[in-house]
Amino acid sequence: MNLALKDIRHGLFRFVLTCFGLGLLMTVVLSMIGIYNGLVADALAVVKAPAADVWVVESGTKGPFAEASNIPLTTRDAVSRMPGVAEAGAINFQNIEASHAGASLRLYVIGYEPGHPGGPQSIVEGRGIGTSHFELVADRKTGLLTGETIRLGRNRFTVVGLVEGAMNAGGDPAVYITLSDAMALQTELDPAAQRVQAARGAVSVKSASVAAVIARVAPGADVELLTATVRQWKHLAALTQAEQEEILVSSVVDLARRQIGLFLAILLSVSAVVIALIIYTMTMEKLKQIATLKLIGAPDRTIIGLIVQQALILGASGWGIGLVLILTVKDYFPRRVVLEPFNVMMLAGIIFAVCIAASGLGVRAAMKVDPATALGS
Amino acid sequence: MADGEILIDVRGVAKHFGEGETRVDALRDVDLQVHAGEVIALLGPSGSGKTTLLNVIGCILAPSAGRVTLDGETVFDGQWLRRDLRRLRLDKIGFIFQTHNLLPFLTAEENVAVVLDLAGWSVEKGRARAGDLLGYLEVDHRAAAKPALLSGGEAQRVAIARALANRPRIILADEPTAALDSKRAGLVMDLLRKLAAEQEACIVTVTHDEKIFDRFDRLVHLRDGRLADA
Numbered sequence: 001m002n003l004a005l006k007d008i009r010h011g012l013f014r015f016v017l018t019c020f021g022l023g024l025l026m027t028v029v030l031s032m033i034g035i036y037n038g039l040v041a042d043a044l045a046v047v048k049a050p051a052a053d054v055w056v057v058e059s060g061t062k063g064p065f066a067e068a069s070n071i072p073l074t075t076r077d078a079v080s081r082m083p084g085v086a087e088a089g090a091i092n093f094q095n096i097e098a099s100h101a102g103a104s105l106r107l108y109v110i111g112y113e114p115g116h117p118g119g120p121q122s123i124v125e126g127r128g129i130g131t132s133h134f135e136l137v138a139d140r141k142t143g144l145l146t147g148e149t150i151r152l153g154r155n156r157f158t159v160v161g162l163v164e165g166a167m168n169a170g171g172d173p174a175v176y177i178t179l180s181d182a183m184a185l186q187t188e189l190d191p192a193a194q195r196v197q198a199a200r201g202a203v204s205v206k207s208a209s210v211a212a213v214i215a216r217v218a219p220g221a222d223v224e225l226l227t228a229t230v231r232q233w234k235h236l237a238a239l240t241q242a243e244q245e246e247i248l249v250s251s252v253v254d255l256a257r258r259q260i261g262l263f264l265a266i267l268l269s270v271s272a273v274v275i276a277l278i279i280y281t282m283t284m285e286k287l288k289q290i291a292t293l294k295l296i297g298a299p300d301r302t303i304i305g306l307i308v309q310q311a312l313i314l315g316a317s318g319w320g321i322g323l324v325l326i327l328t329v330k331d332y333f334p335r336r337v338v339l340e341p342f343n344v345m346m347l348a349g350i351i352f353a354v355c356i357a358a359s360g361l362g363v364r365a366a367m368k369v370d371p372a373t374a375l376g377s
Numbered sequence: 378m379a380d381g382e383i384l385i386d387v388r389g390v391a392k393h394f395g396e397g398e399t400r401v402d403a404l405r406d407v408d409l410q411v412h413a414g415e416v417i418a419l420l421g422p423s424g425s426g427k428t429t430l431l432n433v434i435g436c437i438l439a440p441s442a443g444r445v446t447l448d449g450e451t452v453f454d455g456q457w458l459r460r461d462l463r464r465l466r467l468d469k470i471g472f473i474f475q476t477h478n479l480l481p482f483l484t485a486e487e488n489v490a491v492v493l494d495l496a497g498w499s500v501e502k503g504r505a506r507a508g509d510l511l512g513y514l515e516v517d518h519r520a521a522a523k524p525a526l527l528s529g530g531e532a533q534r535v536a537i538a539r540a541l542a543n544r545p546r547i548i549l550a551d552e553p554t555a556a557l558d559s560k561r562a563g564l565v566m567d568l569l570r571k572l573a574a575e576q577e578a579c580i581v582t583v584t585h586d587e588k589i590f591d592r593f594d595r596l597v598h599l600r601d602g603r604l605a606d607a
């Protein structure tokens with residue numbers, strides 16, 4: 001006779017309510033894990049998109065994402081002529097605030113050279129940019145549709161294609177335009193700021209500079225050797241793809257990541273305490289019944305089974321409900337929520353451990369209870 | 378009826394709670410023998426040690442001194458001689474509580490069957506025996522009801538069925554008729570007598586209920602923890 005199940009069935013409404021409450025808490029935990037993962041994945045999206053092996057940037061910088069980087073456009077030719085380089089492309093990045101359909105729209109503008117690395121990866125709708133000016137490929141999250149036009153700077157661009165998952169580390173959706181359009185846009189933006197910079201004697205942004213040159217190496221070529229060679233050039237620095245990803249995660253989104261990470265840790269602790277409290281209370285409420293069981297001769301394993309099974313059923317239902325809820329709502333989040341099976345299993349492990357620990361507390365109390373208390377009125 | 382074998386043999390049992398100023402001597406040098414088939418009443422004013430004696434016999438309270446032998450097995454002699462007291466209770470002792478103390482999440486039948494389940498009976502045999510007992514106690518029509526839906530008398534009869542389920546030879550009852558009217562109380566006592574005779578068991582009942590005194594083979598009086606047979 002399974003006492004745990006019989007007891008649950010007896011107070012089914014309350015038990016289900018408790019499971020549901022716990023499930024909601026687990027939904028919050030899972031969404032926090034998903035947001036954390038999403039943040040990292042989003043941050044890496046912009047670095048991973050060009051599928052580069054080497055990033056050539058301004059010397060002394062960790063550009064172009066962590067720090068500003070300006071290198072001459074001519075660098076692309078130089079890099080592509082280096083031994084081992086299969087192809088190279090110059091790119092630049094800028095954040096702009098455009099207006100679309102009466103609302104302002106933050107865009108991350110990626111300028112690239114058509115026919116060279118750095119462009120949109122897979123077009124999900126429409127086509128890529130042709131050779132002509134004033135065309136753009138937008139991320140779906142911009143809300144732009146193919147065939148629409150949008151004003152960037154002085155010119156009106158036509159949306160010719162859509163991509164997915166292109167954004168900067170802050171989550172602003174990206175649009176791709178040709179490098180020449182991007183450089184023109186850069187010089188015409190905010191003339192006041194440029195005048196200020198010019199007055200300070202800053203290098204004119206009008207000089208044809210790009211943020212980085214990305215290179216793909218030929219099969220079998222030595223990436224380390226290539227970066228070492230680039231570093232010997234006076235004004236340039238080189239980062240491998242892995243280094244660039246590492247910089248993104250450890251510096252650009254580091255604060256946000258730690259912020260969410262700490263919140264997640266607190267949330268997990270709170271959940272652990274809540275689970276422990278529920279299980280402990282559940283056991284405490286049954287002490288008199290446990291005393292009765294002891295009195296009629298139930299062995300410890302029957303009593304431990306009752307407590308531990310209920311704890312595990314509660315934990316498992318909470319976890320299951322949480323999982324179903326987060327999978328249902330995760331696509332409605334404005335930014336990406338990424339749940340790996342590993343995270344979900346890890347949470348299951350944590351819940352399992354908490355349930356066992358909490359039922360341990362309950363079991364201790366149950367073991368101590370004197371069977372004679374069942375006799376008292 | 379005091380001719381059957383001795384099922385309960387309590388010798389020189391003392392029990393005190395606390396020490397020094399707060400010391401309470403609940404039992405002092407108690408000797409008590411109860412034979413198979415015998416139904417005795419434990420009487421005495423409140424605080425005289427009746428419940429304490431019942432708990433000592435039921436192996437849920439260790440005496441401070443003395444020896445306790447149950448069904449031929451010495452279970453306490455200055456210390457417990459058996460480690461698995463719960464198994465001992467399961468096999469030899471049936472408790473009927475003042476309040477029925479049925480498990481609220483089990484049906485009447487399950488409350489009886491759970492004892493048999495613990496004793497290792499198969500599910501079918503346990504259910505059959507539980508059903509039989511409930512029928513015998515005339516509560517089988519309530520077999521599927523949870524305790525909360527049972528009347529006081531029904532619940533008490535289910536509790537008696539539970540106490541008897543594993544055919545214990547020692548039945549301990551603490552004011553089993555307190556919650557019942559005098560007619561029902563008499564019926565319950567008659568039933569217990571009948572069962573004691575059939576199962577060659579003995580019954581020790583704590584009671585204040587003068588109306589049922591005539592149903593006992595022997596009345597045992599406790600005063601300040603001392604026995605005074607009457």
Ligand SMILES: Nc1ncnc2c1ncn2[C@@H]1O[C@H](COP(=O)(O)OP(=O)(O)O)[C@@H](O)[C@H]1O
Pocket residue numbers: 394395401402403421422423424425426427428429430
């Ligand atoms: N667990 C205990 N701790 C301290 N004193 C107790 C305890 N149990 C009983 N007593 C004391 O022992 C005496 C006898 O109690 P009890 O056997 O319950 O009496 P009765 O059942 O006859 O009313 C009382 O004075 C009571 O206060």
Ligand SMILES: [Mg+2]
Pocket residue numbers: 427428
């Ligand atoms: Mg009492």
